[in-house]
Amino acid sequence: MTILNTLVAVSLGYVVLLFLIAFAADRIAQTGRGRWLRSPVVYTLSLSVYCTAWTFFGAVGYAARSGLEYLTIYLGPTLVLVGWWWLLRKLVRIGRSQRITSIADLISSRFGKSNSLAVIVTLAAVIGTTPYIALQLQSITLAVSAFTGSVVNGADEVVNAPDSRSVALLVATGLSIFTILFGTRNLDANERHHGVVIAIAVEAVVKLMALVAVGAYVTWGLSGGVGPMLARIDASVIGRWEVDPGRWMGLTFVAGAAFLCLPRMFQVLVVENSDEAHLRTASWAFPLYMILMSLFVVPIAVVGLEIMPEGANPDLFVVTLPLSQGRDGLALFSFIGGFSAATSMVIVAAIALSTMVSNHVVMPIWLRLQGPGASVSGDVRHVVLVSRRLSIAGVVFLGYLYFRLSGGGTALAAIGLISFVGVSQFLPALVGGLFWRGATRPGAIAGLLGGFGLWLYTLLLPNLAAQTALEQSLLLSGPFGIGWLRPQALFGIGGIDPLVHAMIWSLLVNVTLFLTISLLTFPTPLERLQGAQFVNVFEHSGNPRSWSRGGAESEDLLVMAQRIIGPSEAQQIFQAEAGRQGLSGFLPETTPDFIERLERELSGSVGAATAHAMVAQIVGRASVSVEDLLAVADETAQMMEYSSQLEAKSSELARTARQLRTANEKLTQLSRQKDAFLSQISHELRTPMTSIRAFSEILRDGGLDPDDQTRYSNVIHGEALRLTRLLDDLLDLSVLENGQVNLNLQEGRLDVTLDHAIASASAASGKLRIRRDKTQEGITIFTDLDRLSQVFINLIANARKYCDAARPELRISVHRTGGTLTVDFIDNGAGIPSDKHGVIFEKFARVTSDQSAGGAGLGLAICREIMGRLGGSVAYLPGQTGAAFRVTLPLRAGPATS
Amino acid sequence: MGKEVLLIEDEPNIIEAISFILSRDGWRVHSHANGVDAADVVRMRKPDVVILDVMLPGRSGYDILEELRSDAATRSLPVMLLTARGQTKDREMAERLGATRFMSKPFSNAEVLETVRTLAAEA
Incomplete structure (x- = not known):
């Protein structure tokens, strides 16, 4: 048990050391003095996340089971680095110029910023990586179990033993914490993580040294030198394994594809890359690293097979071999090497996947839930961080869950290869997008879905099925007994290796769909532009290393800033920055920090996209991306819309002004009418009052004869x-x-109303003769009878007063048409002169000069108002024998309309 | 005395009242109720004093006054303007057109009589 305690203590110490290294690196990077943190060596070492626990432990197991085939895992990347140098450079250049954050981001960017494509890639990457993370946890628990000595041969019991579960959980938790701490410390625009990369580089050295140490011990300590070692290898079964050319070629290809497409590899290869030139170093240094890693695999496997008991797990030879020889220290070192390999993979994979999950799944959903406006509010950064952290924990624990559920029965190498084939499905879209402008989004989606679906069916499903007897029938006789649909022998083509079978089918379908559908569909404008940017990236972007840091750049920025936010404010910003940099009185250096701040200031005036585009043009940090241009266009469109809104508002204002003017004129007119009316009333009131006053004074004076007295009293x-x-x-x-x-x-009768009106109007004088046709008048009406009577009285009184015929006569005739009733009042006088027809219904519009008629000139005006209220009208009928008025009214008056 | 007052007014009751007041004082009163030919009547009768209503049928009292003042024969004829619209602007209008006196309705009988006497004496 002491060795186990030591193991725990050493592991913890190692983890603390990694924490310290990562922390220090982050601090140094913050101060800006850490250029060495980004050296080609560090870059190369960081690429070693490719060599996971699978390579560390599994390669030996692989060699023990399948001979030299494990070399294909190294061969693929080497070929890519050496032979596909141009592809890598293009990838890195695009990644930097387009600010790519992940492989999902790259593919979606290329195909018109399609988020559906990004989601597909993200989900595929998570599905493909989860078993891989499980594999790392499994390898660590297996290695720990080797020290406890409890079980060495079978993996099943180990995984299900409570203490190894807790080991896995502990490791998963620790890795989550480490990744969250150093992977989401801040939101770098370029997604670079200095602390993590340095820690990975250190782990790369440790795992190489550990493997070399074990290999050296085996070769020189156990076999007595290189010569005897080679002899031992020749004698071993490994040397006699037959090479299967199909499988070799397939595996080499898949390894190369995975090297490009694995999310964690994309992270270190493209996203964390700070200088294109580092690729040049990596192209020879990393193959060298891999050669060193693989150098002692075969010796360890050969010696392990010889020395270790029958049935011992070859995956653990690296640890168990030194342990069996009592070299506990070496075993510990070896364990730490494997631990390094496992943890570095999980950390980088978690960062890469969390970026994808957060950017393409969580954030779009969050933004949609927030509704419009969320993307411009300030706390998005915080949300992104939380979302990243949750995604990291989610990704790691998904791996843990898979580890618990799968039972860990499969050999390490098998899981790794399944993952490799899965992620290599990204290759057609990736490479096609980089070199073929005709590639379209539907093509990429179809290819990815087709290839990935087949991968699930032909590789992942059988792998899962292998652990549950239930599904065996599926493999043997196909789904629903359909033979040609058997996952490992599609269309009856069996007999080949399942892995190669799955790889060929999935990639064949993938590429075919990608090409065919791309040819059949047309790219959208954005896709076309992005495609051009990607395919011709070297023409579009300047060399990213040639940032000029001269004063000219700063001056240009100042000039531009002055134009946008005004001279005084711009100068203030620049002076403040110069002061901060210790360059008071001079123009400040255009540090990335400063440029970012300036961009933020400018975006307050012209919008983020425009500000970015303008600054980028001067600084030359990146070519103006299509997205930038489109965003500018979008902002311009918004401004145009705003201005057209303004225009609409101003025309609306003009309309309102016109209405106001009309209303004002109307008011003025009304006011004039009111003045005239008041003046008229004054006149109408003063005239009778004048008579009253004059005669009352005469009466008061006295001395009148009784007749005069009576007459004057009557006048008053x-x-x-x-x-x-x-x-x-x-x-x-x-x-x-x-x-x-x-x-x-x-309700009432018309004839009764007329009787009443005639009686009232004629009471004073019987001179006017009224002619009626009573047979027409027996009509029942529903109206305000008193008001109607008032109108009739007025009209009759007018005839009585103004009819100048010798024998005045008024004819009242009634007609009924449908629901409408007309009552005409026509006298036999001279009538009203035609030039007065228009005014007789106005107030005080007296036609005759005869003041004694007694009316105030309001009668007809009142009649008109009343008839309006009753839903009818009163009008003058021209062309009759005398004055003629027509009253029109509905038989049934509706409710009063005001 | 036998001096004549020409009363140009269309309201019968007012004609009767003024006629009574002035006759009682010994004036001859002639009344005319139409505005259209009022100026001609003035020129024909050559009264000592004219009492002129503003609101007349056919022609406004202001028009008539204007015509009288533009005619040499009637330029200095005493004219008392009577109006039922006793606002300031009416008074100003009367003064501008050359009314000798301005009186708004209702008036005091004594005042009318006094004014006529004064106007006749000044003339």
Whole structure:
């Protein structure tokens, strides 16, 4: 048990050391003095996340089971680095110029910023990587179990043993914490993580040294040198393994593809790359690293097979071999090497996947839930961080879950290869997108879905099925007994290696769909532009290393800033920055920090996209991307819309002004009418009052004969009545005009109403003769009978007053048409002159000069108002024998409309 | 005395009242109720004093006054303007057109009589 305690202590110490290294690197990077953190050597070492626990432990196991085939895993990447140098350079250049954050981001960017494509790639990457993470956890628990000595041969019991579960959980938790701490420390625009990369580089050295140490021990310590070692290899079964050319070629290809497409490889290869030139170093240094890693695999496997008991797990030879020889220290070192390999893979994979999950799945959903406006609010950074952290924990624990559920029965190498084939499905879209402008989004989606679906069916499903007897029938006889659909022998083509079978089918379908559908569909404008940017990246972007840091650049920025935010404010910003940099009085250096701040300031005035595009053009940090241009266009469109809105508003304003002017004119006119009306009323009131005053003074003077006295008293009385009538009429008209009148609607007979009106109007004088046709008048009406009667009285009284015929006569005739009733009042006088027809219904519009007629000139105005209220009208009928008025009204008056 | 007052007014009751007041004082009163030919009547009758209503049928009292003042024969004829619209602007209008006196309705009988006497004496 002491060795186990030591193991725990050493592991913890190692983890603490990694924490410290990562922490220090982050601090140094913050101060800006850490250029060595980004050296080609560090870059090369960081690429070693390719060599996971699978390579560390599994390669030996692989060699023990399948001979030299494990070399294909190294061969693929080597070929890519050496032979596909141009492809890598293009990838890195695009990644930097387009600010790519992950492989999902790259593929979606290339095909018109399609988020559906990004989601597909993200999900595929998570599905493909989860078993891989499980594999790392499994290898660590297996290695730990080797130290406890409990079980060495079978993996099943180990995984299910409670203490190894807790080991795996502990490791998963620790890795999550480490990754969250150093992977999401801040939101770098370029997604670079200095601390993590340095820690990975250190782990790369440790795992190489550990493997070399074990190999050296085996070769020189156990076999006595290189010569005897070679002899031992020749004698071993490994040397006699037959090479299967199909499988070799397939595996080499898949390894090369995975080297490009694995999310964690994309992370270190493209995203964390700080200088294109580092690729040149890596292209020879990393193959060298891999050669060193693989150098002692065969010796360890050969010696392990010889020395270790039958049935011992060859995957653990690296640890168990030194342990069996009592070399505990070496075993510990070896364990730490494997631990390094496992942890570095999980950390980088978690960062890469969390970026993808957060950027393409969580954030779009969050933004949609937030509704419009969320993308411009300030706390998005915080949300992104939280989302990244949750995604990291999610990804790692998904791996842990898979580890628990799968039972860990499969050999390490098998899981790794399944993952490799899965992620290599990205290759057609990736390479096609980089070199073929005709590639389209539907093509990429179809290829990815087809290839990945087949991968699930032909490789992942059988792998899962192998652990549950239930599914065996599927493999043997196909789904629903359909033989040609057997996952490992599609269309009856069996007999080949399942892995190669799956690889050929999935990639064949993938590429075919990608090409065919791309040819059949047309790229959208954005796709076309992005395609051009990607395919011709070297023409579009300047060499990213040639940032000029001269004063000219700073001056240009100042000039531009002045144009946008005004001279004083711009100079203030630049002076403040110069002060901060210790360059008071001079122009500040265009540090990335400063440029970012400036961009933020400018975006406040012209919008983020425009600001970015303008700054980028001067700094030359990146070519103006299509997205930038489109965003500018978008902003311009918004401004145009805004200006057209303004235009609409101004025309609306003009319309309102016109309406106001009309209303004003109307008011002025009304005011003039009111003045005229008041003046008229004054006149109408003063005239009778004049008579009253004059005669009352005469009466007061006395000395009159009784006849005169009576006559003058009668004048006063008559004028007083006239005044009262005038006031009554005025009030009546006022009420009618203001619409405050309450109609007393009731049923009644027209002839009765006419009888009443004639009686009232003719009471004073019987001189006017009325002619009626009573047979026409027996009509029942529903209206305000009193008001109607008032109109009739007015019209009859007018005839009585103004009809100048020798024998005045008024003819009243009634007609009924449908629901409408007309009552005509026609006298035999001279009538009203035609030039007065228009004004007789106006207030005080007296036609004759005869003041004694007694009316105030309000009668017809009142009639017009009343008939309006009753839903009818009163009008003058020209062309009759005398004055003629026609009253029109509905048989049934509706509710009063005001 | 036998001096004549020409009353140009269309309201019968007012004609009767003024006629009574002036006759009682010994004036001859002639009344005319139409505005259209009022100026001609003035020129024909050559009264000592004219009492002129503003609101007349056919022609406004202001028009008539204007015509009288533009005619040498009637330029200095005493004219008392009577109006039922006793606002300031009416008074100003009367003064501008050359009314000798301005009186708004209702008036005091004594005042009318006094004014006529004064105007006749000044003339």
